[in-house]
Amino acid sequence: MNKPATIKDIAKQLNVSISTVSRAMRNAPDVNNDTKAAVMALAEELNYQPNRLALSLRQKQTHTIGVIVPNLDYVLSMMVKGIDEVALEAGYTVMVCQSNESFGREIVNTRRLLESLVDGFIISVSSETKSFEHFKKIQERDIPMVVFDRVTPQLTAPTVHLDNEEGGFIATEHLLEQGYKRIAILAGPKNLGISNSRMDGYMKALKKYNIKPDPSLIIHCDFNQDYAYFATEELLAMKKRPDAIFTISDRMAIGAMLAIKKKGLSMPDDIALVSFNNEPIVSVVTPGISSVDIQSFEMGKAAAKLFIERMHHPDDMTGVEVVLKPKLFIRESSQRSFVKKLR
Amino acid sequence: MNKPATIKDIAKQLNVSISTVSRAMRNAPDVNNDTKAAVMALAEELNYQPNRLALSLRQKQTHTIGVIVPNLDYVLSMMVKGIDEVALEAGYTVMVCQSNESFGREIVNTRRLLESLVDGFIISVSSETKSFEHFKKIQERDIPMVVFDRVTPQLTAPTVHLDNEEGGFIATEHLLEQGYKRIAILAGPKNLGISNSRMDGYMKALKKYNIKPDPSLIIHCDFNQDYAYFATEELLAMKKRPDAIFTISDRMAIGAMLAIKKKGLSMPDDIALVSFNNEPIVSVVTPGISSVDIQSFEMGKAAAKLFIERMHHPDDMTGVEVVLKPKLFIRESSQRSFVKKLR
DNA sequence: TTGTAGGCGTTATCAT
DNA sequence: ATGATAACGCCTACAA
Numbered sequence: 001m002n003k004p005a006t007i008k009d010i011a012k013q014l015n016v017s018i019s020t021v022s023r024a025m026r027n028a029p030d031v032n033n034d035t036k037a038a039v040m041a042l043a044e045e046l047n048y049q050p051n052r053l054a055l056s057l058r059q060k061q062t063h064t065i066g067v068i069v070p071n072l073d074y075v076l077s078m079m080v081k082g083i084d085e086v087a088l089e090a091g092y093t094v095m096v097c098q099s100n101e102s103f104g105r106e107i108v109n110t111r112r113l114l115e116s117l118v119d120g121f122i123i124s125v126s127s128e129t130k131s132f133e134h135f136k137k138i139q140e141r142d143i144p145m146v147v148f149d150r151v152t153p154q155l156t157a158p159t160v161h162l163d164n165e166e167g168g169f170i171a172t173e174h175l176l177e178q179g180y181k182r183i184a185i186l187a188g189p190k191n192l193g194i195s196n197s198r199m200d201g202y203m204k205a206l207k208k209y210n211i212k213p214d215p216s217l218i219i220h221c222d223f224n225q226d227y228a229y230f231a232t233e234e235l236l237a238m239k240k241r242p243d244a245i246f247t248i249s250d251r252m253a254i255g256a257m258l259a260i261k262k263k264g265l266s267m268p269d270d271i272a273l274v275s276f277n278n279e280p281i282v283s284v285v286t287p288g289i290s291s292v293d294i295q296s297f298e299m300g301k302a303a304a305k306l307f308i309e310r311m312h313h314p315d316d317m318t319g320v321e322v323v324l325k326p327k328l329f330i331r332e333s334s335q336r337s338f339v340k341k342l343r
Numbered sequence: 344m345n346k347p348a349t350i351k352d353i354a355k356q357l358n359v360s361i362s363t364v365s366r367a368m369r370n371a372p373d374v375n376n377d378t379k380a381a382v383m384a385l386a387e388e389l390n391y392q393p394n395r396l397a398l399s400l401r402q403k404q405t406h407t408i409g410v411i412v413p414n415l416d417y418v419l420s421m422m423v424k425g426i427d428e429v430a431l432e433a434g435y436t437v438m439v440c441q442s443n444e445s446f447g448r449e450i451v452n453t454r455r456l457l458e459s460l461v462d463g464f465i466i467s468v469s470s471e472t473k474s475f476e477h478f479k480k481i482q483e484r485d486i487p488m489v490v491f492d493r494v495t496p497q498l499t500a501p502t503v504h505l506d507n508e509e510g511g512f513i514a515t516e517h518l519l520e521q522g523y524k525r526i527a528i529l530a531g532p533k534n535l536g537i538s539n540s541r542m543d544g545y546m547k548a549l550k551k552y553n554i555k556p557d558p559s560l561i562i563h564c565d566f567n568q569d570y571a572y573f574a575t576e577e578l579l580a581m582k583k584r585p586d587a588i589f590t591i592s593d594r595m596a597i598g599a600m601l602a603i604k605k606k607g608l609s610m611p612d613d614i615a616l617v618s619f620n621n622e623p624i625v626s627v628v629t630p631g632i633s634s635v636d637i638q639s640f641e642m643g644k645a646a647a648k649l650f651i652e653r654m655h656h657p658d659d660m661t662g663v664e665v666v667l668k669p670k671l672f673i674r675e676s677s678q679r680s681f682v683k684k685l686r
Numbered sequence: 687t688t689g690t691a692g693g694c695g696t697t698a699t700c701a702t
Numbered sequence: 703a704t705g706a707t708a709a710c711g712c713c714t715a716c717a718a
Binding site for chain 4: 016017018019020023030031032035054056057058059060
Binding site: 004049050051052053054056057062064072073074077080081084088093094095096097098100108112113114115116117141225254257258261280281284285286 | 347392393394395396397399400405407415416417420423424427431436437438439440441443451454455456457458459460484568597600601604623624627628629
């Protein structure tokens with residue numbers, strides 16, 4: 001029943017003009033203190049709240065950021081939390097849409113958010129996405145867009161992401177230092193940048209240790225526990241099976257771990273495991289799984305900061321690239337016992 | 344540079360009136376087919392997109408649902424995914440805000456979403472929240488609101504939630520059936536409904552088996568792995584320590600498990616563990632932890648459906664209450680080996 | 687079938 | 703210091 005009060009109502013009740021009320025509300029300098037006080041008081045009493053829609057329509061900005069993420073698993077939700085924190089601070093509200101790793105859904109989300117007139121976008125692309133027209137359309141309209149985590153060279157925009165190659169490198173090097181020689185990698189989908197970069201790091205480490213990569217030890221599979229499980233089963237069934245596995249996500253690591261246990265092998269003595277993401281889960285399974293931390297929360301914050309900066313800076317910021325450094329957390333799954341190391 | 348096209352632009356270029364264009368766009372019956380075609384064609388060419396803001400301002404609805412959740416951990420993000428799915432289907436966009444379990448943040452979120460003129464709310468209250476004025480303000484304005492998961496009798500609204508008492512009951516009864524007698528409970532914060540209901544179920548089960556509840560076995564602590572860890576340490580240090588623990592969340596269960604392992608005790612023979620939520624994590628730790636499934640995804644969908652229904656049904660729906668049934672997933676942590684059961 | 691005009695709640699420009 | 707008025711983009715009586 002309570003139609004929200006408008007400045008019009010206030011004006012009428014106070015016998016002043018609409019514009020005076022508008023000025024008073026926004027604390028303009030050129031308005032009589034008494035009237036200002038009166039307006040404020042009545043506004044309070046009527047529980048007046050400015051209508052954002054009208055405001056937005058007028059100023060052509062909504063103070064809303066559209067965030068499109070592939071999903072809301074642990075990592076992404078930490079990132080979103082980071083975005084949220086910075087955005088709120090800066091006076092922005094965040095609209096989060098999940099693409100569910102679906103290209104079509106991503107397009108729908110983009111259109112919806114565009115229609116909702118968000119002031120800009122912070123996005124991480126779905127693993128299914130190979131064409132980027134929907135995102136380019138955003139840029140053609142000169143709408144600010146920041147790409148984070150899953151970046152792609154096909155999209156020129158300010159970005160923030162992890163140094164994934166470095167992550168792949170330190171993970172692999174750690175295994176090599178522990179004396180493992182036949183190191184398999186469960187990589188992600190082929191077209192996905194983070195997947196390739198992490199694999200590049202893996203390659204680089206092998207090269208540094210003069211180990212020739214064995215194609216049969218390189219497996220591309222979905223970011224998916226089950227796929228990883230089956231892929232690992234195959235690896236373990238090989239005549240010359242690997243003595244270590246590097247999975248590029250924790251979910252995959254869990255799948256690998258289950259396959260290893262099922263086979264009755266022990267970590268890290270029969271086979272070692274190093275993973276990526278460093279979600280809480282890897283520290284509570286037995287044995288704990290070594291994992292590369294990707295600073296999810298920080299990445300979210302960085303993305304939002306970059307976005308805000310871009311908003312205040314209409315200049316061309318397409319070159320800007322924030323790169324976060326990964327950090328390896330070593331646990332039992334990859335620390336060869338002393339005795340074993342010697343043999 | 345590309346200012347988005349408006350119906351005005353189209354009208355001008357086609358030498359027709361704005362209203363004709365408006366009608367043509369919305370496929371009104373009373374408009375000449377030729378002009379309609381012309382309008383459509385030009386709209387397509389100019390990449391016209393209706394301005395939602397203007398539309399919303401006019402019709403006083405935004406087709407947006409404000410969702411406020413305490414956090415975005417596994418359970419909640421599944422629920423949000425469920426909400427998202429149904430909402431999208433029904434033509435609504437979802438704005439998700441996290442309160443971070445903070446009362447203040449919840450108030451800020453409410454105000455923001457209210458200002459953004461969302462058509463309604465789907466909320467789950469923060470554990471810190473004891474006063475509900477901010478939510479009641481929503482209701483006073485006759486804005487639809489559905490409460491889900493964490494409901495409270497202090498908030499009269501259509502709700503969807505789990506039968507938490509039943510959940511607590513089946514978890515406890517299962518332990519009793521397995522022969523455990525001194526069953527401790529790690530309950531959540533005292534003012535939280537889900538916490539109390541689950542404990543009620545625990546009590547009910549004890550009563551059914553004629554076991555007098557021991558206050559020293561009932562521990563209230565935060566939904567937090569560390570708290571649970573310390574609480575469990577204390578339980579295990581008791582002279583007559585419990586032979587089973589029921590934790591009302593998986594996160595707490597992990598804490599308890601770690602404390603149990605640290606102490607060198609074995610599950611389920613020295614001590615059993617049953618938990619709540621049935622997140623993927625409990626099935627991959629060793630031993631697997633029995634847990635009560637709460638149907639997160641389904642709950643989200645149900646909440647959104649209820650919301651949509653409420654939108655189409657301005658009647659008083661405050662009485663409506665959707666209750667989902669919990670289901671226990673039994674794993675190793677609570678299945679006493681046959682030998683032990685006999686002794 | 688098409689056009690005119692008023693209004694949704696605000697702000698901004700120009701007078702007064 | 704305050705008021706009148708146009709404009710933001712769209713819809714909808716009402717008129718033609």
